[in-house]
Amino acid sequence: MRRWGGRFTGQTDERVVDFTRSIEVDAALAADDIEGSMAHVRGLGRAGILEPAEVDGLIEGLRGLAVEVEAGDVAWDPALEDVHMNLEAALEARIGPVARKLHTGRSRNDQVATDLRLWTRRAIDRLVEAIIGFERALVGLAEREIETVLPGTTHIQPAQPVLLAHHLLAYVEMLERDRGRLADARRRLNVSPLGSGALAGAGYALDREASARELGFDGPTANSMDAVSDRDFVVEVLAAAALSMVHLSRLAEEITWWSNPAFGFVRVADAFSTGSSMMPNKRNPDPAELVRGRAAGSIAALTAMLGILKGLPLAYQRDLQDDKPLLFGTVATFEASLGVLTGLVETLSIDAARMRAAADEGFTTATAVADALVGRGVAFRSAHQVVGALVAAAEARGVRLDAVSDEEVAIALRSTDDGAALALASDRAAGAGHVLRAAASVEAAIAAMDVVGGTAPVRVRAALASARERLGPG
Ligand code: ARG
16 A cells, blocks of 8 residues: 555554645645656656657556546545555556556655645736736726725824725735735746655756756756755745735725724625624624634744744655645635635725715814915924914814814914914915915815825826726726
Protein backbone atom coordinates (compact mmCIF):
# COMPACT_ATOMS: atom_id res chain seq x y z
CA MET A 1 0.00 0.00 0.00
CA ARG A 2 2.67 2.50 1.08
CA ARG A 3 4.35 3.52 -2.16
CA TRP A 4 7.39 4.61 -0.17
CA GLY A 5 7.44 1.48 2.04
CA GLY A 6 10.47 -0.43 0.71
CA ARG A 7 12.75 0.04 3.67
CA PHE A 8 10.07 -0.49 6.28
CA THR A 9 9.29 -3.74 7.97
CA GLY A 10 6.81 -2.52 10.56
CA GLN A 11 3.33 -1.15 9.93
CA THR A 12 2.59 2.54 10.31
CA ASP A 13 0.54 3.31 13.40
CA GLU A 14 -3.04 4.11 12.38
CA ARG A 15 -2.86 7.37 14.29
CA VAL A 16 0.12 8.41 12.22
CA VAL A 17 -1.65 7.48 9.01
CA ASP A 18 -4.58 9.69 10.04
CA PHE A 19 -2.34 12.45 11.29
CA THR A 20 -0.17 12.76 8.21
CA ARG A 21 -2.78 12.18 5.51
CA SER A 22 -3.64 15.20 3.36
CA ILE A 23 -5.88 13.85 0.59
CA GLU A 24 -9.00 15.55 1.98
CA VAL A 25 -7.30 18.89 1.42
CA ASP A 26 -4.85 18.41 -1.43
CA ALA A 27 -7.32 16.67 -3.75
CA ALA A 28 -7.97 20.27 -4.81
CA LEU A 29 -4.55 20.17 -6.50
CA ALA A 30 -5.46 17.23 -8.74
CA ALA A 31 -5.80 19.15 -12.01
CA ASP A 32 -2.56 21.02 -11.36
CA ASP A 33 -0.80 17.82 -10.37
CA ILE A 34 -1.77 16.20 -13.67
CA GLU A 35 -0.67 19.27 -15.63
CA GLY A 36 2.68 19.17 -13.85
CA SER A 37 3.02 15.44 -14.51
CA MET A 38 2.39 15.94 -18.22
CA ALA A 39 5.16 18.53 -18.43
CA HIS A 40 7.44 16.20 -16.48
CA VAL A 41 6.68 13.24 -18.77
CA ARG A 42 7.46 15.30 -21.86
CA GLY A 43 10.67 16.46 -20.20
CA LEU A 44 11.67 12.84 -19.49
CA GLY A 45 10.94 12.09 -23.14
CA ARG A 46 13.07 14.99 -24.37
CA ALA A 47 15.90 13.82 -22.11
CA GLY A 48 15.70 10.35 -23.68
CA ILE A 49 14.73 8.73 -20.38
CA LEU A 50 11.35 7.62 -21.71
CA GLU A 51 10.70 6.10 -25.13
CA PRO A 52 8.33 8.10 -27.36
CA ALA A 53 5.73 5.34 -27.01
CA GLU A 54 6.01 5.52 -23.23
CA VAL A 55 5.55 9.28 -23.35
CA ASP A 56 2.45 8.87 -25.50
CA GLY A 57 1.03 6.20 -23.21
CA LEU A 58 1.63 8.26 -20.08
CA ILE A 59 0.25 11.46 -21.60
CA GLU A 60 -2.84 9.67 -22.83
CA GLY A 61 -3.34 8.10 -19.41
CA LEU A 62 -2.92 11.45 -17.69
CA ARG A 63 -5.41 13.05 -20.10
CA GLY A 64 -7.97 10.37 -19.23
CA LEU A 65 -7.29 10.93 -15.56
CA ALA A 66 -7.79 14.68 -16.00
CA VAL A 67 -11.24 14.03 -17.49
CA GLU A 68 -12.09 11.80 -14.54
CA VAL A 69 -10.90 14.44 -12.08
CA GLU A 70 -12.87 17.13 -13.88
CA ALA A 71 -16.01 14.98 -13.68
CA GLY A 72 -15.38 14.29 -9.99
CA ASP A 73 -15.18 10.55 -10.70
CA VAL A 74 -11.91 9.75 -8.94
CA ALA A 75 -12.44 7.81 -5.72
CA TRP A 76 -9.72 9.19 -3.45
CA ASP A 77 -8.23 6.46 -1.30
CA PRO A 78 -7.34 7.76 2.15
CA ALA A 79 -4.84 4.93 2.55
CA LEU A 80 -2.83 6.49 -0.29
CA GLU A 81 -2.08 9.55 1.84
CA ASP A 82 -2.11 12.40 -0.64
CA VAL A 83 -3.17 13.54 -4.09
CA HIS A 84 0.21 12.70 -5.63
CA MET A 85 0.15 9.05 -4.54
CA ASN A 86 -3.52 8.73 -5.38
CA LEU A 87 -3.05 9.98 -8.92
CA GLU A 88 0.02 7.85 -9.49
CA ALA A 89 -1.89 4.76 -8.34
CA ALA A 90 -4.92 5.71 -10.43
CA LEU A 91 -2.65 6.12 -13.45
CA GLU A 92 -1.16 2.69 -12.89
CA ALA A 93 -4.63 1.18 -12.61
CA ARG A 94 -5.51 2.86 -15.90
CA ILE A 95 -2.42 2.22 -18.07
CA GLY A 96 -0.42 -0.43 -16.27
CA PRO A 97 3.22 -0.61 -15.16
CA VAL A 98 4.54 2.17 -17.42
CA ALA A 99 2.97 4.50 -14.84
CA ARG A 100 5.75 3.38 -12.48
CA LYS A 101 8.18 5.46 -14.57
CA LEU A 102 6.32 8.71 -13.96
CA HIS A 103 8.14 9.63 -10.77
CA THR A 104 11.63 9.39 -12.35
CA GLY A 105 13.72 12.40 -11.42
CA ARG A 106 10.95 13.89 -9.33
CA SER A 107 10.04 14.11 -5.66
CA ARG A 108 6.75 15.01 -4.07
CA ASN A 109 8.66 18.00 -2.79
CA ASP A 110 9.21 19.67 -6.16
CA GLN A 111 5.90 18.22 -7.31
CA VAL A 112 3.78 19.82 -4.60
CA ALA A 113 5.68 23.10 -4.91
CA THR A 114 4.90 23.11 -8.64
CA ASP A 115 1.26 22.15 -8.12
CA LEU A 116 0.74 24.82 -5.52
CA ARG A 117 2.22 27.55 -7.72
CA LEU A 118 -0.08 26.52 -10.56
CA TRP A 119 -3.07 26.47 -8.20
CA THR A 120 -2.20 29.83 -6.69
CA ARG A 121 -1.69 31.42 -10.10
CA ARG A 122 -5.21 30.41 -11.13
CA ALA A 123 -6.59 31.51 -7.78
CA ILE A 124 -5.02 34.94 -8.17
CA ASP A 125 -6.55 35.33 -11.63
CA ARG A 126 -10.00 34.52 -10.23
CA LEU A 127 -9.52 36.83 -7.25
CA VAL A 128 -8.41 39.73 -9.43
CA GLU A 129 -11.54 39.28 -11.57
CA ALA A 130 -13.70 39.18 -8.44
CA ILE A 131 -12.07 42.36 -7.13
CA ILE A 132 -12.68 44.09 -10.45
CA GLY A 133 -16.33 43.00 -10.27
CA PHE A 134 -16.64 44.48 -6.81
CA GLU A 135 -14.95 47.70 -7.87
CA ARG A 136 -17.42 47.97 -10.74
CA ALA A 137 -20.30 47.57 -8.30
CA LEU A 138 -18.91 50.41 -6.16
CA VAL A 139 -18.35 52.61 -9.20
CA GLY A 140 -21.86 51.82 -10.46
CA LEU A 141 -23.37 52.91 -7.15
CA ALA A 142 -21.23 56.04 -7.15
CA GLU A 143 -22.41 56.89 -10.67
CA ARG A 144 -26.07 56.40 -9.74
CA GLU A 145 -25.65 58.54 -6.61
CA ILE A 146 -23.40 61.18 -8.10
CA GLU A 147 -25.30 64.04 -6.41
CA THR A 148 -25.61 62.35 -3.02
CA VAL A 149 -23.91 64.01 -0.06
CA LEU A 150 -23.09 62.53 3.32
CA PRO A 151 -21.34 63.74 6.45
CA GLY A 152 -17.78 62.47 6.34
CA THR A 153 -16.58 61.58 9.82
CA THR A 154 -13.42 61.55 11.85
CA HIS A 155 -13.52 60.04 15.35
CA ILE A 156 -16.97 58.82 14.17
CA GLN A 157 -18.15 62.44 14.67
CA PRO A 158 -19.51 64.61 11.85
CA ALA A 159 -16.49 66.27 10.24
CA GLN A 160 -16.96 67.65 6.72
CA PRO A 161 -19.54 66.94 4.03
CA VAL A 162 -18.39 64.75 1.15
CA LEU A 163 -19.96 63.19 -1.89
CA LEU A 164 -21.04 59.58 -1.35
CA ALA A 165 -19.24 58.86 -4.63
CA HIS A 166 -16.02 60.17 -3.08
CA HIS A 167 -16.52 57.90 -0.08
CA LEU A 168 -17.12 54.87 -2.30
CA LEU A 169 -14.13 55.71 -4.49
CA ALA A 170 -11.94 55.55 -1.38
CA TYR A 171 -12.72 51.82 -1.28
CA VAL A 172 -11.98 51.56 -5.00
CA GLU A 173 -8.50 52.94 -4.25
CA MET A 174 -7.95 50.28 -1.56
CA LEU A 175 -9.11 47.56 -3.92
CA GLU A 176 -6.83 48.82 -6.68
CA ARG A 177 -3.88 48.42 -4.32
CA ASP A 178 -5.15 44.97 -3.30
CA ARG A 179 -5.27 43.96 -6.93
CA GLY A 180 -1.75 45.32 -7.43
CA ARG A 181 -0.44 43.30 -4.50
CA LEU A 182 -1.92 40.11 -5.95
CA ALA A 183 -0.44 40.92 -9.36
CA ASP A 184 2.97 41.46 -7.72
CA ALA A 185 2.71 38.11 -5.95
CA ARG A 186 1.74 36.45 -9.23
CA ARG A 187 4.79 37.86 -10.99
CA ARG A 188 7.14 36.55 -8.31
CA LEU A 189 5.54 33.14 -7.92
CA ASN A 190 5.58 32.36 -11.63
CA VAL A 191 8.69 30.16 -11.68
CA SER A 192 8.93 26.41 -11.96
CA PRO A 193 10.30 24.20 -9.16
CA LEU A 194 9.99 21.14 -11.42
CA GLY A 195 13.38 19.44 -11.65
CA SER A 196 14.45 20.45 -8.14
CA GLY A 197 13.81 16.90 -6.91
CA ALA A 198 13.67 16.25 -3.20
CA LEU A 199 16.09 19.10 -2.48
CA ALA A 200 19.28 18.70 -4.50
CA GLY A 201 18.03 18.70 -8.08
CA ALA A 202 17.42 15.87 -10.54
CA GLY A 203 19.99 13.31 -11.62
CA TYR A 204 18.81 13.41 -15.21
CA ALA A 205 19.51 15.85 -18.01
CA LEU A 206 16.14 17.59 -17.69
CA ASP A 207 15.60 20.78 -19.65
CA ARG A 208 14.02 22.78 -16.87
CA GLU A 209 13.57 25.83 -19.10
CA ALA A 210 11.40 23.83 -21.47
CA SER A 211 9.18 22.29 -18.79
CA ALA A 212 8.82 25.68 -17.12
CA ARG A 213 7.66 27.25 -20.40
CA GLU A 214 5.27 24.38 -21.00
CA LEU A 215 3.58 25.15 -17.69
CA GLY A 216 3.38 28.87 -18.45
CA PHE A 217 6.12 29.76 -15.96
CA ASP A 218 8.60 32.51 -16.77
CA GLY A 219 11.50 30.14 -16.12
CA PRO A 220 12.89 27.58 -13.66
CA THR A 221 13.70 28.38 -10.03
CA ALA A 222 17.39 29.11 -9.51
CA ASN A 223 18.11 27.02 -6.39
CA SER A 224 16.68 23.57 -5.74
CA MET A 225 16.80 23.86 -1.95
CA ASP A 226 14.93 27.12 -2.01
CA ALA A 227 12.52 25.80 -4.63
CA VAL A 228 11.23 22.92 -2.51
CA SER A 229 10.93 24.91 0.69
CA ASP A 230 9.92 28.37 -0.51
CA ARG A 231 6.39 29.30 0.45
CA ASP A 232 6.91 33.05 0.25
CA PHE A 233 4.26 33.15 -2.43
CA VAL A 234 1.75 31.65 -0.02
CA VAL A 235 2.62 34.29 2.55
CA GLU A 236 2.33 37.04 -0.05
CA VAL A 237 -1.09 35.91 -1.19
CA LEU A 238 -2.28 35.44 2.40
CA ALA A 239 -1.00 38.91 3.26
CA ALA A 240 -2.70 40.47 0.25
CA ALA A 241 -5.90 38.60 1.04
CA ALA A 242 -5.82 39.50 4.74
CA LEU A 243 -5.35 43.17 3.96
CA SER A 244 -8.09 43.14 1.37
CA MET A 245 -10.40 41.33 3.79
CA VAL A 246 -9.64 44.12 6.26
CA HIS A 247 -10.75 46.61 3.60
CA LEU A 248 -13.93 44.65 2.95
CA SER A 249 -14.51 44.48 6.68
CA ARG A 250 -14.29 48.27 7.01
CA LEU A 251 -16.96 48.75 4.36
CA ALA A 252 -19.04 45.97 5.90
CA GLU A 253 -18.84 47.80 9.22
CA GLU A 254 -20.04 51.04 7.63
CA ILE A 255 -22.93 49.27 5.94
CA THR A 256 -24.07 47.73 9.22
CA TRP A 257 -24.18 51.17 10.84
CA TRP A 258 -25.73 52.89 7.87
CA SER A 259 -28.52 50.33 7.70
CA ASN A 260 -29.49 50.92 11.33
CA PRO A 261 -32.69 53.00 11.19
CA ALA A 262 -31.08 55.56 13.53
CA PHE A 263 -28.83 56.33 10.56
CA GLY A 264 -31.24 55.25 7.86
CA PHE A 265 -28.67 55.99 5.16
CA VAL A 266 -29.08 52.70 3.32
CA ARG A 267 -31.38 49.75 3.05
CA VAL A 268 -29.86 46.36 2.37
CA ALA A 269 -32.03 44.43 -0.10
CA ASP A 270 -34.06 41.47 1.15
CA ALA A 271 -31.82 39.18 -0.87
CA PHE A 272 -28.84 40.23 1.25
CA SER A 273 -30.57 40.40 4.63
CA THR A 274 -31.68 37.75 7.06
CA GLY A 275 -34.28 37.69 9.81
CA SER A 276 -34.37 36.73 13.47
CA SER A 277 -35.82 33.49 14.82
CA MET A 278 -37.39 35.41 17.70
CA MET A 279 -37.85 39.06 16.72
CA PRO A 280 -40.24 39.37 13.79
CA ASN A 281 -39.15 42.94 13.17
CA LYS A 282 -35.52 42.14 12.40
CA ARG A 283 -33.72 42.72 9.10
CA ASN A 284 -30.09 41.98 9.69
CA PRO A 285 -27.16 42.68 7.33
CA ASP A 286 -25.64 39.27 8.16
CA PRO A 287 -23.51 38.93 5.03
CA ALA A 288 -21.72 42.16 5.90
CA GLU A 289 -21.28 41.02 9.50
CA LEU A 290 -19.82 37.69 8.40
CA VAL A 291 -17.37 39.38 6.05
CA ARG A 292 -16.26 41.48 9.01
CA GLY A 293 -15.99 38.39 11.22
CA ARG A 294 -14.16 36.29 8.65
CA ALA A 295 -11.52 38.93 8.10
CA ALA A 296 -10.24 37.69 11.48
CA GLY A 297 -9.70 34.21 10.06
CA SER A 298 -7.71 35.65 7.16
CA ILE A 299 -5.45 37.53 9.55
CA ALA A 300 -5.02 34.33 11.57
CA ALA A 301 -4.10 32.35 8.44
CA LEU A 302 -1.35 34.83 7.60
CA THR A 303 0.15 34.65 11.08
CA ALA A 304 -0.16 30.85 11.11
CA MET A 305 1.75 30.59 7.82
CA LEU A 306 4.50 32.89 9.03
CA GLY A 307 4.63 30.79 12.18
CA ILE A 308 5.04 27.59 10.17
CA LEU A 309 7.97 29.04 8.25
CA LYS A 310 9.90 30.73 11.00
CA GLY A 311 11.49 27.61 12.47
CA LEU A 312 12.17 25.64 9.31
CA PRO A 313 15.72 24.66 8.42
CA LEU A 314 16.39 23.94 4.74
CA ALA A 315 15.00 22.24 2.83
CA TYR A 316 11.54 20.64 2.64
CA GLN A 317 9.95 19.91 6.02
CA ARG A 318 6.59 18.27 6.49
CA ASP A 319 5.27 21.33 8.33
CA LEU A 320 4.88 22.84 4.87
CA GLN A 321 1.97 20.53 4.15
CA ASP A 322 -0.17 22.69 6.40
CA ASP A 323 0.16 25.65 4.06
CA LYS A 324 -2.75 24.31 2.03
CA PRO A 325 -5.71 24.51 4.43
CA LEU A 326 -4.61 28.07 5.23
CA LEU A 327 -4.29 29.13 1.60
CA PHE A 328 -7.32 27.26 0.26
CA GLY A 329 -9.54 28.40 3.12
CA THR A 330 -8.49 32.02 2.83
CA VAL A 331 -8.90 32.14 -0.95
CA ALA A 332 -12.38 30.58 -0.67
CA THR A 333 -13.43 33.02 2.06
CA PHE A 334 -12.02 36.01 0.20
CA GLU A 335 -13.68 35.04 -3.06
CA ALA A 336 -17.03 34.41 -1.38
CA SER A 337 -16.80 37.69 0.55
CA LEU A 338 -16.17 39.61 -2.66
CA GLY A 339 -19.14 37.87 -4.28
CA VAL A 340 -21.56 38.56 -1.48
CA LEU A 341 -20.50 42.18 -1.04
CA THR A 342 -20.71 42.78 -4.78
CA GLY A 343 -24.35 41.65 -4.76
CA LEU A 344 -25.08 43.61 -1.62
CA VAL A 345 -23.68 46.84 -3.08
CA GLU A 346 -25.39 46.31 -6.45
CA THR A 347 -28.77 46.05 -4.73
CA LEU A 348 -28.23 48.61 -1.98
CA SER A 349 -30.83 51.39 -1.72
CA ILE A 350 -29.55 54.78 -0.69
CA ASP A 351 -31.68 57.31 1.19
CA ALA A 352 -30.07 60.43 -0.25
CA ALA A 353 -32.40 62.74 1.71
CA ARG A 354 -31.38 61.15 5.04
CA MET A 355 -27.71 61.40 4.15
CA ARG A 356 -28.13 65.00 3.08
CA ALA A 357 -30.02 65.87 6.28
CA ALA A 358 -27.26 64.32 8.36
CA ALA A 359 -24.65 66.32 6.44
CA ASP A 360 -26.52 69.47 7.48
CA GLU A 361 -26.14 68.53 11.14
CA GLY A 362 -23.00 68.91 13.22
CA PHE A 363 -21.77 72.17 11.67
CA THR A 364 -19.86 70.16 9.06
CA THR A 365 -19.20 73.28 6.97
CA ALA A 366 -17.32 75.11 9.74
CA THR A 367 -13.95 74.53 8.10
CA ALA A 368 -15.25 75.90 4.79
CA VAL A 369 -16.45 79.02 6.63
CA ALA A 370 -13.03 79.46 8.23
CA ASP A 371 -11.46 79.05 4.79
CA ALA A 372 -13.74 81.81 3.47
CA LEU A 373 -12.45 84.12 6.21
CA VAL A 374 -8.90 83.27 5.22
CA GLY A 375 -9.92 84.35 1.73
CA ARG A 376 -10.72 87.76 3.23
CA GLY A 377 -7.28 88.12 4.73
CA VAL A 378 -7.82 86.61 8.20
CA ALA A 379 -5.10 84.33 9.59
CA PHE A 380 -6.36 80.74 9.74
CA ARG A 381 -5.82 80.41 13.50
CA SER A 382 -7.97 83.50 14.05
CA ALA A 383 -10.55 82.30 11.53
CA HIS A 384 -10.73 79.03 13.49
CA GLN A 385 -11.46 81.05 16.66
CA VAL A 386 -14.10 83.17 14.93
CA VAL A 387 -15.93 80.20 13.46
CA GLY A 388 -15.69 78.36 16.77
CA ALA A 389 -17.53 81.26 18.37
CA LEU A 390 -20.09 81.22 15.54
CA VAL A 391 -20.67 77.48 16.03
CA ALA A 392 -21.26 78.09 19.73
CA ALA A 393 -23.72 80.91 18.93
CA ALA A 394 -25.56 78.82 16.34
CA GLU A 395 -25.69 75.82 18.67
CA ALA A 396 -27.09 77.97 21.47
CA ARG A 397 -29.84 79.24 19.17
CA GLY A 398 -30.45 75.83 17.60
CA VAL A 399 -29.73 76.98 14.07
CA ARG A 400 -27.30 75.93 11.37
CA LEU A 401 -24.18 77.81 10.48
CA ASP A 402 -25.78 79.35 7.39
CA ALA A 403 -28.41 81.02 9.60
CA VAL A 404 -26.12 83.14 11.78
CA SER A 405 -27.00 86.82 11.89
CA ASP A 406 -24.79 89.77 10.89
CA GLU A 407 -24.73 90.68 14.57
CA GLU A 408 -23.46 87.24 15.61
CA VAL A 409 -20.82 87.42 12.88
CA ALA A 410 -19.70 90.85 14.06
CA ILE A 411 -19.46 89.66 17.68
CA ALA A 412 -17.54 86.55 16.67
CA LEU A 413 -15.11 88.59 14.58
CA ARG A 414 -14.47 90.91 17.51
CA SER A 415 -13.92 87.96 19.86
CA THR A 416 -10.39 87.50 18.55
CA ASP A 417 -7.52 89.77 19.40
CA ASP A 418 -6.26 89.46 15.88
CA GLY A 419 -5.82 92.64 13.85
CA ALA A 420 -7.05 91.28 10.55
CA ALA A 421 -10.26 89.96 12.07
CA LEU A 422 -10.91 93.29 13.76
CA ALA A 423 -10.40 95.14 10.51
CA LEU A 424 -12.92 92.89 8.84
CA ALA A 425 -15.36 93.31 11.74
CA SER A 426 -15.38 97.04 11.32
CA ASP A 427 -15.79 96.78 7.59
CA ARG A 428 -19.54 96.05 7.55
CA ALA A 429 -19.68 97.07 3.89
CA ALA A 430 -17.55 94.06 3.06
CA GLY A 431 -20.62 91.97 3.92
CA ALA A 432 -18.76 89.51 6.12
CA GLY A 433 -22.01 87.91 7.32
CA HIS A 434 -23.18 87.29 3.80
CA VAL A 435 -19.84 85.80 2.76
CA LEU A 436 -19.76 83.44 5.72
CA ARG A 437 -23.36 82.29 5.31
CA ALA A 438 -22.75 81.56 1.65
CA ALA A 439 -19.65 79.54 2.51
CA ALA A 440 -21.64 77.61 5.11
CA SER A 441 -23.83 75.70 2.67
CA VAL A 442 -23.04 72.03 2.16
CA GLU A 443 -22.78 72.51 -1.60
CA ALA A 444 -20.29 75.37 -1.24
CA ALA A 445 -18.24 73.42 1.29
CA ILE A 446 -18.01 70.42 -1.02
CA ALA A 447 -17.30 72.52 -4.11
CA ALA A 448 -14.48 74.29 -2.26
CA MET A 449 -12.48 71.05 -1.92
CA ASP A 450 -11.22 71.48 -5.44
CA VAL A 451 -7.80 69.85 -5.36
CA VAL A 452 -6.54 66.62 -6.84
CA GLY A 453 -8.08 63.89 -4.69
CA GLY A 454 -10.62 66.27 -3.14
CA THR A 455 -14.38 65.86 -2.92
CA ALA A 456 -15.36 68.78 -5.19
CA PRO A 457 -17.88 67.41 -7.73
CA VAL A 458 -15.62 68.26 -10.65
CA ARG A 459 -12.81 66.20 -9.11
CA VAL A 460 -15.04 63.30 -8.14
CA ARG A 461 -16.58 63.13 -11.61
CA ALA A 462 -13.10 62.99 -13.11
CA ALA A 463 -12.01 60.28 -10.65
CA LEU A 464 -15.16 58.32 -11.37
CA ALA A 465 -14.63 58.57 -15.12
CA SER A 466 -11.05 57.38 -14.80
CA ALA A 467 -12.10 54.48 -12.57
CA ARG A 468 -14.73 53.50 -15.10
CA GLU A 469 -12.18 53.76 -17.88
CA ARG A 470 -9.79 51.52 -15.94
CA LEU A 471 -12.39 48.92 -14.97
CA GLY A 472 -14.50 48.81 -18.11
CA PRO A 473 -18.27 48.68 -18.24
CA GLY A 474 -20.40 46.37 -16.17
N1 ARG B 1 1.65 16.35 1.26
C1 ARG B 1 2.94 16.91 1.13
C2 ARG B 1 2.89 18.45 1.22
O1 ARG B 1 1.87 18.99 1.03
C3 ARG B 1 3.54 16.54 -0.17
C4 ARG B 1 5.02 16.44 -0.12
C5 ARG B 1 5.36 15.33 0.80
N2 ARG B 1 6.73 15.05 0.81
C6 ARG B 1 7.22 14.18 1.64
N3 ARG B 1 8.46 13.97 1.58
N4 ARG B 1 6.48 13.58 2.52
O2 ARG B 1 3.86 19.10 1.49
